[in-house]
Amino acid sequence: MASQTDSVYVTLVSSDGFEFIIPRSAACISGTIRRMLDPASKFSEALTGRCVLETLNGVVLEKVCEYFLYNEKHKDQVNVPDMEIPAELCLELLMAADYLDT
């Protein structure tokens, strides 16, 4: 599906099957996802525009996507407050952030 490579949106799939469709530019804040989706890489993710993230479950991935969009929204502002993160999620999210290189 060559048409997917230049689509504005990409699909992120969690280990338990939740799908999140978000703008490519937002998802590419993550170094890992950016490299997955790099058209030059010829990874299947780049060709289909669909990343299956086996290490993240739906809850964490939802928060991650929230951060992507939060970052996108505030990238031109000064003194942006940190995004709210529920305490019980922060360690898992920390691992996810490390994995995703964001």
Next chain:
Amino acid sequence: MSALSARQFNMASRRQASNIRGPRSALTDFLASNNISAVQIRDDYDRRVAEAARENVGEQPEQPEPEPEDVEMEEPSAGPTPETESPEDKAKKRKRQQAIERIKKSKDFARRKARRTGEPDDDDDLLADEIMNEKQRPLPGQLGNCEICGKRFTVTPYSKTGPEGGLLCAECSKKHASGEKKAAPKKRSAGIGRRQNQSALLDGLASQGTQSLLETCIKKVAENIADVEEFGDLPLPVMNRLSQILARRRAITSTTLDLFIRPQNREINIFDCAKLDTDDYHKILALMPSLNKLNLRFVTPMKDRIFEYMMERGLPIEHLHLDSPNLVTDDVWRRLFVRLGSRFRSLKLWNLDSAFDDETVEVMAKHCTQLQRLKFKHLHRIGDKALEAISTMKTLEHLSLHISQETSVEPLNQIVANLGSNLRSLSLEEFYYADDRLVHLIREKCRHLTKLRLAINAEVSDQALATLFIDWPNPPLTFADFHRTRDVDMGNPAGPEEPIGLASNAFMALMAHSGSKLRSLNVASCRHISYKAYEEVFSEHKRYPELKYLDIAFNGVVDDYLASSIFRCCPALTRLVVFGCFKIRDIKIPRGVAVIGTVGAKLTVDGITQKELV
């Protein structure tokens, strides 16, 4: 006699009693001399209360009629009062009318009226009525009837006003408040939170955009460290960052320490051990058998037996970084070096004043045969002899010395002469007697330096430093620090003819030699660098692509023009320190640069102006 009248009698007699003159305070006398009488004030108050209560009844005839004096009493109502026009009612009406007349003459009324003019219903009577109603509200401490549920309750200053203007009981207040919209969160404008801005700047956070998710999460974890049971498989850099944040919050205790002790890890970094005790160090050493790097700061309770345990276990420690282990005696230090010294690759010690003397350094120099990295900061008991001993350690590649005793020139020169050819980094701070000979030796011997610090000195001349950098076969430095190398003579602020310290020529030579690779440059207080030199160094076509950190504090010549030139020449700049540069008044700061230390300057960050308060 009924209970009621007995009360009335009591109150009356009390009031009379208060007219009897007893001993009087100075305040009472003063008030009396100004025609103010406490008795009169209280009487007025009682009258007002009585009046208010009576009119309350006049307005709401279905309410039980409380006697003026017994507002505190809760008596079941004796049935609705008849609505016939009794003479009493007439009197009340007259009183109300009088009150309204009074209100119409009052200042408050005039003010409100002035505010209302222009509105269609400009009716004096309505307005007066409104004020009247407001005045009739029971005062705190009195009883009132809730506007919504009609219950009787004690009025407090916190009682809320209902939709019709009456007061509400506690329960209805709550319901009413929850129905109201919550106040919108306060918006931060650019001018507010200056302290926070400065704090973030000092932390090196550029104010643009959001922080990385990783950083946000680390902060959040640090906030909730008490609830964390285990870190799981956190990578080392993340652990270190957590350790730093926790240390800064002084949150590392015996319990949080457990999170950092992982038997499989080969290193541990705790940046604040002030709350740990001797047993905790034992725990670290006992539970981490493959420990290779032990980096502990503020280790005040570390004692001899910890070192002894370290020797007993024969831990494979190669990197020992300790800040202030002052309870460890010289004897044990020496035994440690004899026993484990041959393994050590790096040794960093800070803040030692009660132990660690010259002789210990000699033992160290003899036994640490593989040591590559040595850092002594603020060690009080070592001097020339220690420097001589260090000059024999041929394996050293990184040397950083900032000792507190005054030392002579020779041993230091010896160090550079003996070790210079091997050194990758050299940091010498506060060696007052170091002079041009040292600089010549550096030029002669050093060929592999990437980091050079020569700070706090008033002997080395500009000429010598300039000569050092002109055609120096050493590759470009990435780190240069010459802060506070300047002449200090109060009587002659412009300095001598021949400049002392890093001045114009040396600055230009340094930038010509190292500018292409320089990442960090500190020339704070190098006050003899001229405007011209700055202009030359940061002229239009010059570029310093790697320079990230620049400290030009107390270089008074730097003005808005030079600052903008600096921004233009250093595209990678993230931090510019400008304490005491008072000529910086109005600058446009590019995105991602933190400018620290401006006073009262107008800063424009990426088009957003921030006026600084002084």
